Amino acid sequence: MELADIGTGTRLELEPEGYTDSDTRPVYVSSFEWVESDGTAAITAPIFEGRIMPLEKGSVYNVYFLKRQGKLLSLYSFRAAIRERLVIDNLHLLLIEQLDSIEKIQRRSFFRLDCYLDVKYRVLRSLKDRNNSEIPFRKTITSDMSGGGIRILLDERLEPGTYVECELFGENNQKIRFFGKIVRFERTGDAGRYRYAAGVAYVDIDEKEREAVIKYIFREQRKLLRKGLE
Structure with a gap:
């Protein structure tokens, strides 16, 4: 270039x-x-x-x-x-x-960043339920994220294929909203509050929201790279 x-x-x-x-x-x-x-x-x-x-x-x-x-x-x-x-x-x-x-x-299409951010999610039967305000949100945290999806820690089982609506709270409490699908579910091996983890792939996310995620990841990645050179 x-x-x-x-x-x-x-x-x-x-x-x-x-x-x-x-x-x-x-x-x-x-x-x-x-x-x-x-x-x-x-x-x-x-x-x-x-x-x-x-x-x-x-x-x-x-x-x-x-x-x-x-x-x-x-x-x-x-x-x-x-x-x-x-x-x-x-x-x-x-x-x-x-x-x-x-x-x-970063030469990979979506760099995955280990990070713990607050996130709210609610389970949807399908994307048609996105306007159903009666379905409550639950609070949890992420364990990592990328431009393609996030990994969230859970105290309940969610089967692969389950649709979720998420509100992710990033830098300066910026809210990033998206709809996703559980593509991976596993036990964490932790006996504490979060016994499970789920990989959530973005299904419906505004490009500006995805760009905000990627910019946050790149900022954090740059900090890690900078510290590695010192």
Whole structure:
């Protein structure tokens, strides 16, 4: 992939190199604008806590972005150095120089992330019951998730083929609603509250909701990768 393939308006996340503590390392949000004739790229100057960040010329950043390929989103990264700061028509920009090749970080279509998030679910006889408000929700947690489905912990048996409606609560308590089908059911071997686990495949999920799931996974994956390099 080349810089010109990123696309105008693509959201970029810039992480400065040189931090030893991943918890204090800042992340600056920018967007891609265009590629110059000399091979550098123009991006918007990041705004952090309401002010434009004057990133120093010569400083080096790891740049992350998502790129859609068909129906799938993939996470890419490359290293870049700040070469110039400029203002065009009151738009604050940075010129960056690409220092290495653009790499796809996760090559599997749906990376599975171990995570424990609150989720509510209710069992449906069929998808026709989706508007039946009399069916109550039950609370539980996830044990992992991907762009293709989630694994939930249960205190009841649910047979494969069972339809469920789920409300997943992610970052900043963002609610993600979808309809799914139990495709896998197993005992956890745990004598505690959650004796069972079920794999739920998305059957009906808005693409914006699926994208929110994938972006959350990629953010968490990036944190894990970053910690692994320290």
